[in-house]
Amino acid sequence: MKFGIEFVPNEPIQKLCYYVKLAEDNGFEYCWITDHYNNRNVYMALTAIAAATNKIKLGPGVTNPYVRNPAITASAIATLDELSGGRAVLGIGPGDKATFDALGIEWVKPVTTLKESIEVMRKLLAGERVSFDGNVVKVAGAALAVKPIQKKVPVYVGAQGPKMLETAGMIADGVLINASNPKDFEAAIPLIKKGAEAAGRSMDEIDVAAYACMSVDKNAEKAKQAAVPVVAFIAAGSPPVVLERHGIDMEKVEKIREALKKGDFGTAFGTVDDAMLEAFSIYGTPEEVVEKCKKLAEMGVTQIVAGSPIGPNKETAIKLIGKKVIPA
Numbered sequence: 531m532k533f534g535i536e537f538v539p540n541e542p543i544q545k546l547c548y549y550v551k552l553a554e555d556n557g558f559e560y561c562w563i564t565d566h567y568n569n570r571n572v573y574m575a576l577t578a579i580a581a582a583t584n585k586i587k588l589g590p591g592v593t594n595p596y597v598r599n600p601a602i603t604a605s606a607i608a609t610l611d612e613l614s615g616g617r618a619v620l621g622i623g624p625g626d627k628a629t630f631d632a633l634g635i636e637w638v639k640p641v642t643t644l645k646e647s648i649e650v651m652r653k654l655l656a657g658e659r660v661s662f663d664g665n666v667v668k669v670a671g672a673a674l675a676v677k678p679i680q681k682k683v684p685v686y687v688g689a690q691g692p693k694m695l696e697t698a699g700m701i702a703d704g705v706l707i708n709a710s711n712p713k714d715f716e717a718a719i720p721l722i723k724k725g726a727e728a729a730g731r732s733m734d735e736i737d738v739a740a741y742a743c744m745s746v747d748k749n750a751e752k753a754k755q756a757a758v759p760v761v762a763f764i765a766a767g768s769p770p771v772v773l774e775r776h777g778i779d780m781e782k783v784e785k786i787r788e789a790l791k792k793g794d795f796g797t798a799f800g801t802v803d804d805a806m807l808e809a810f811s812i813y814g815t816p817e818e819v820v821e822k823c824k825k826l827a828e829m830g831v832t833q834i835v836a837g838s839p840i841g842p843n844k845e846t847a848i849k850l851i852g853k854k855v856i857p858a
């Protein structure tokens with residue numbers, strides 16, 4: 531099992547560099563930085579992290595093909611790969627509606643857009659001069675003047691919907707699935723497999739990553755409480771099919787949604803129950819977290835990404851995961 535770590539660049543980059551170096555020293559193999567327009571810039575964060583580390587792989591987790599032209603993303607990834615000595619990975623998903631509504635971007639054909647963007651980016655990263663007249667993506671004689679160090683920069687797709695998961699199985703080197711519970715992988719992995727088989731690929735070629743909300747502490751109750759705010763947002767943003775899968779009380783979710791809209795975090799977080807915590811996070815003592823990670827491994831998960839909050843105290847949690855979870 532590989533372990534990754536996710537950071538939202540919503541705090542000073544210098545602090546992120548410290549955490550990622552600590553994660554690297556504690557055996558984490560991947561660092562994923564989220565990409566939302568309102569946070570610190572993902573590529574500036576990755577540049578600083580690359581300079582502060584020397585072996586952890588790193589990349590956007592995940593960007594999208596709408597806010598930047600595929601050639602711009604390819605150039606950023608080639609630059610990151612050169613700068614990091616060949617450690618870049620590209621995490622890319624369809625993006626989210628809230629972002630595109632805020633930026634006045636039309637969310638056109640996400641599956642097609644993602645597929646075509648990845649095709650163009652791979653050609654550019656391979657040093658080709660690219661002309662591509664797709665349904666959505668069009669380039670005419672584009673070429674990069676910077677080459678990555680890696681012959682093939684791994685491309686991970688951030689996916690949750692069935693078609694996106696199938697598409698990931700068809701084209702991606704890895705899949706980053708925003709989920710923490712075995713039930714979600716029971717549903718997702720067959721879809722990835724279906725896509726892989728349709729493309730004549732084997733599942734061994736695909737790194738299936740659980741992009742989880744994780745909260746680890748020696749004190750189980752403290753770990754649980756630290757997960758509550760993140761779980762509230764996950765529950766509020768989950769589609770009905772996911773809520774039904776976990777038997778989540780829909781009325782409570784509606785109450786959380788309303789409270790979050792009003793900024794009433796007390797009510798929102800106070801409405802989070804154990805079923806939601808079990809469904810949308812991996813929390814507890816290191817020993818409890820090890821058991822939950824083992825269940826995901828049995829489902830076919832090959833990378834676990836420790837996502838926000840990581841623990842009540844990030845530094846303590848990173849060390850605990852490094853000492854007690856990764857080696858287990």
Ligand SMILES: C[C@H](OP(=O)(O)OC[C@@H](O)[C@@H](O)[C@@H](O)Cn1c2nc(=O)[nH]c(=O)c-2cc2ccc(O)cc21)C(=O)N[C@@H](CCC(=O)N[C@@H](CCC(=O)O)C(=O)O)C(=O)O
Binds near residue numbers: 564640
């Ligand atoms: C588009 C959407 O795909 P989805 O995978 O469910 O999208 C949900 C999230 O994965 C998506 O919002 C991600 O960008 C969210 N996301 C992040 N989004 C961000 O904006 N920033 C992040 O940092 C980020 C991190 C992240 C990490 C892991 C992860 O799994 C997701 C993450 C969807 O509705 N898919 C359906 C519909 C399929 C579809 O899009 N059909 C097309 C027709 C087919 C075509 O496109 O040609 C259409 O509607 O037009 C499906 O997969 O079945």
